[in-house]
Amino acid sequence: MAATVQPALDASAHWSAIKALLADTVGDDVYDYGKVPGADGNPGTLPTAFVMLSVDRRFIPSGWLSGRTSATGWRVFCHHVGNTAPNARTVGNWVTAALNEARITVDGIASTPITHETTDPVAVDDGMFSGQSTWTYAL
C-alpha cells in the first residue's frame, strides 16, 4: 500500500523537480547519493563530471503556538564533482545557472525563488575534485 502524502510533501517529487531544473545545464548526470555509476560498487564507469543531489525538508518557524505552518521549507544539497578542478567548478556553475532564483512547481503549488545558502570551494576529494552548495526554497 502506498503511503498517503499530503500535497507537496513528497520529497521524491521535490527531488525530481530539482533534477528537471538541473537537466537543462548538467544533463543526465544527476544522481542520488550512492547511485553514481562506477562508484559504491555500481556497474558502469565513473562520469568525468556529475552532480549528487539530495532534497530535504527543513524546519521553518511557525507563527502559531500550536506549531502549525501553512508553508513548507526545503533544502537542496548538491555535490558538484569532476575529474579535474576546472571540471568540478564548471559543474558548480551549471548548478548555479540552473537553480539560482529559479522556481519549481510541486503538486500545482509554485515555490518561492530558490535562494543560495552556502557554497564550499572545490577541493581534491577521494581521487576526484568536488565542491558543494546548498539552496533553500519554500512553498
Next chain:
Amino acid sequence: MRVKVDYSGTRDLESDMRKIPPALVRQGAKVVKQNVAAGQRLARQYARQKSGPHGKSYYKRITSDMTGPLSGEYGPHDGGTPVGAGWRHGAGNTDLPRSADVIGPKFADDISKVLDTLFWPES
C-alpha cells in the same frame, strides 16, 4: 477650570531613556550568549547523531565564541572531517544549516523581546 501640568513626568522619561543603551548592551549580550550556546549545542547534537565511526569525535570540533559585546559565533574549529564532507561519504553535511534553521528565528524572537522591555521596563 484650571489645568495643572506636572513636568516631573518628562524628567522621568529622560532618565528612563538614558538607561536604555546600557540596558541593551547588558540584556543583548546575555541573549546573544544564550543563543550562540544553544546553536552550538544543536549543531553538536546533529553532528553526533549523524556521524559514523570515523567522525565519532567530530562534534567536539564545533565550538563557540563571543566575538564582541553583542556578537558571537559557533562552528567547526580547526580540522577534522565532518560526516558527508566528501562526495563518497553520503549526503552532505548540514549540521550547521539545520541548527541555524532553528536558532535564526529563535534569536530574532528573543532579541525583539529585549527591545520590547527596554521601553517598558518591568521594574
